[in-house]
Amino acid sequence: MQLSPWRPVRPEPERFHDEGSADPPRIVLERVEAGDVHRRTERFRMLHRIAYRDREYGDLLVPADLGTFETDLTSVPTIFTWLVPRTGRHLPPALIHDGLVHAPDEAPTYLSVEGRVLDRVAADRVFRAAMRDTDTGPVRSWLVWSAITLSTIWHGSASWTRATHLRYRVAAAASVAIIVVLGVLATLDLFDVIDEVPWMGDRSFVMELVGGLAGAVVVPLLLGLTWGRFAVAGVVSGIALAVLLHVTVALGLITLAYQAAEWIARRRPVAAIVIAGIVIAAHLVLIVLFLTPFRSN
Known part of the structure; x- marks a missing residue:
């Protein structure tokens, strides 16, 4: 059954079950760390298989090998x-998807009771359907599916020719680049640094903001159509990128600042204390300067 963003789908959580039974799936994980004391990566091993009965491909079990399979x-x-936490209702579908996706030179990391072979595109579709069956929110389901579809477009699918892969890649990369550039220009236009974005014009701040939001929807909508069979993913991911561009940049800068602070605190603790003291002193001076006019009045 093809899922549509405009047609409600009744969740069927019973499609997830334990291996060899109809009981609800038991997700048992073992945390595995790799790397040195300063650079650790966190992975998880599944100690128990879970199964999902897909409408098209039948029962799919993950992982194929409990001893080697790892997931993030x-x-x-x-x-x-x-926006999308690492755990939640979407965790069982995410584990199934991790098992369905594997490198071309690797053995499948899933088991298909019916002996079906799934490429990345099919794995993404199963993931989307599985999220709906766990009653993951429709908006989150389509956002996550669009994001992993973008990853599939970048890495390619075993069923694609080189020309097909290149066409999808160019369409996706061009869309992302255009949206980012227009987002920057729209921001500059909003603050009257430039006056180059036609749908914003030389209007009041509020009207330019409304025009910018309209462009953040219409432009990705048109660009998404160039993605061919993945047009829905192109539209959803494009609009999400355009609308969340400034939030993403702000969070990215905050994350970089935090990581820089952690790096200094770990490797140069004395310097970190000195810098912290300077920052605190500077803010105290600013507070005094800002309060002085009020005191004089």
Whole structure:
């Protein structure tokens, strides 16, 4: 069954089950760390298989090999975990998807009861359907599916020719680049640094803001159509990028500042204390300067 963003789908959580039974799936994880004391990566091993009965591909079990399979749970960049956390209702679908996706030179990391072979595109579709069956929010489901579709477009699918892969890549890369550039120009136009964005014009701040938001929807909508069979993913990811561009930049800068502070505090603790003292002193001076006029009055 093809899922549509405009047609409600009744969740069927019973499609997830334990291996060899109809019981709800038991997710048992073992945390695994790699790297040195300063650079550690966190992965998880599944100690128990879970199964999902897909409408098209039948029963799919993950992982194929309990001894070697590792997952990072829901693969989400840190700055986006406020939007899509690593765990939640979407965790079982994420684990299934991790098992369905593997490198071309690797053995499948899933088991198909019906002997079906799934490429990345099929794995993404199963992921989307599975999220709906766990009653993951429709908006979150389509956002996550669009993001992993973008990853699939970048890495390619075994069923694509080189020309097809290149066409999808060019369309996606061009869309992202255009949206980012227009987002920067729209921001500069909003603050009257330039006056180059036609749908914003030389209007009041509020009207330019409304025009900018309209452009953040219409432009990705048109660009998404160039993605061919992945047009819905192009539209959803494009609008999300345009609307969340400034939030993403702000969170990225905050994250970089935090990581820089951690790096200094770990390797140069004395310097970190000195810098912290200077920053605190500077803010105290600013407070005094700002309060002085009020005191004089």
